[in-house]
């Protein structure tokens with residue numbers, strides 16, 4: 001079908017802007033306010049993925065953004081549709097993920113007059129986004145969406161919100177008809193005044209909408225630290241005897257550049273810890289990558305490069321880094337670079353590009369074999385301890401042994417989504433992400449409930465990958481109904497639920513400190529049966545001896561195109577004793 005450059009209605013303009021910027025998916029839960037956007041987007045070949053909770057739609061958009069570097073888009077209806085997204089929006093903001101949220105709104109002339117689902121959406125959303133656009137004219141719809149798509153990606157990425165009132169989205173003739181009906185046919189002066197007012201209002205809404213609209217997708221420039229900063233860092237690195245790097249999500253925020261960043265890390269020859277989305281950036285079994293005893297390594301290091309990692313709670317607010325060390329903060333955000341601790345060198349710009357720039361200038365003239373060896377030995381010692389913990393057997397499944405088995409079972413193209421407490425903490429020590437962009441966790445917000453949405457987003461952008469959700473039994477409750485979405489859309493997720501009949505990460509400390517497990521106890525619920533009601537498959541594993549066959553069965557089911565939930569009955573272990581629980 002030929003597309004006129006004068007879109008038929010506002011929904012078409014929104015869809016045209018999305019398509020021009022390379023958006024391939026819109027996650028949603030429907031509502032009358034946004035129907036024209038969904039229908040027009042579908043017509044342009046954008047895949048509409050409808051979920052069972054708006055929060056899932058935004059989590060899914062977040063995953064798309066992280067895995068592609070192109071904004072992930074969700075569209076939700078006015079009022080409660082929008083309020084349901086707030087947790088995911090905040091999560092995306094703290095994870096610096098470029099999400100664009102399109103929200104419906106009451107008709108422009110009825111706002112603040114008691115219309116259905118009409119609330120002050122700007123005030124609700126503004127604290128959590130980089131940009132709020134409240135569109136008032138049809139001709140502004142496309143440019144507003146385009147601006148949101150650009151703002152979300154540039155500088156420090158993050159979410160942006162565009163409010164699209166319903167009367168801007170429909171065909172002009174139809175909307176004029178609504179307003180004529182609303183104005184009535186009365187002849188009194190107030191009636192005529194209302195008619196005049198509404199007519200003027202509609203004319204303003206549609207002003208300029210008879211002109212062609214052609215979206216233009218501009219490239220977003222990547223901020224880079226200056227040459228002098230790079231040179232200073234090179235100098236410091238040359239002098240360093242025990243250098244260390246930590247790479248966080250922001251270092252691969254330009255997803256397409258992840259392989260270049262990985263190359264650069266290897267060239268630098270500096271031992272590295274990976275966190276967030278950067279986990280797996282070096283693939284499995286890279287010599288320079290350390291997994292354990294990060295705090296100790298940081299204390300010993302005389303040169304610490306934090307690439308896209310702020311000194312927040314995860315680094316004990318910067319206390320893990322020695323005072324005398326050269327601290328380099330490579331970060332798009334000046335605020336994050338300075339958080340809690342002033343770095344010796346501040347490299348404001350893309351952290352991945354900074355590493356690439358460093359690697360171009362530093363040769364491998366300096367060998368640091370002893371340093372690397374000491375870290376490697378420590379890592380290997382910890383692995384031996386883990387092996388010993390994996391051997392302990394009890395009545396049900398040992399989580400450490402379970403993840404050792406899952407590490408073996410999962411395919412080379414696996415993506416792991418982490419959502420839960422202790423079960424996920426254990427997974428993060430043992431599972432090895434297969435490559436760049438193969439690990440998704442909530443990020444700094446520590447949000448339970450991201451699993452289903454993240455997995456949905458990951459699966460639609462990487463249809464050939466085997467997408468696993470590592471779910472606590474507590475965490476799985478938030479998104480279990482999305483098995484319905486997985487079934488309807490033919491999305492073969494493998495969810496493994498660590499069933500310890502409780503919110504264990506919290507219970508552990510609560511019971512120890514306060515002597516009461518109130519609020520932390522769940523049942524050994526048959527989650528694998530629950531998903532069968534949605535048309536998915538379920539597998540139950542109660543004993544260590546059933547793990548291998550159970551996982552193989554799950555992979556077979558997923559390979560046949562069906563989603564599956566593996567309900568794993570866990571024993572308690574001491575593995576997570578002493579770790580944080582907030």
Ligand SMILES: Cc1ncc(C[n+]2csc(CCOP(=O)(O)OP(=O)(O)O)c2C)c(N)n1
Nearest residue numbers: 420421422423448472473474475503504505
């Ligand atoms: C939205 C949200 N609510 C509550 C918490 C607090 N919290 C952190 S871990 C945890 C327990 C998770 O339980 P489960 O998913 O079963 O994992 P387990 O620790 O039992 O392995 C809770 C409730 C949170 N992080 N996020």
Ligand SMILES: [Mg+2]
Nearest residue numbers: 473474502504
């Ligand atoms: Mg649990």
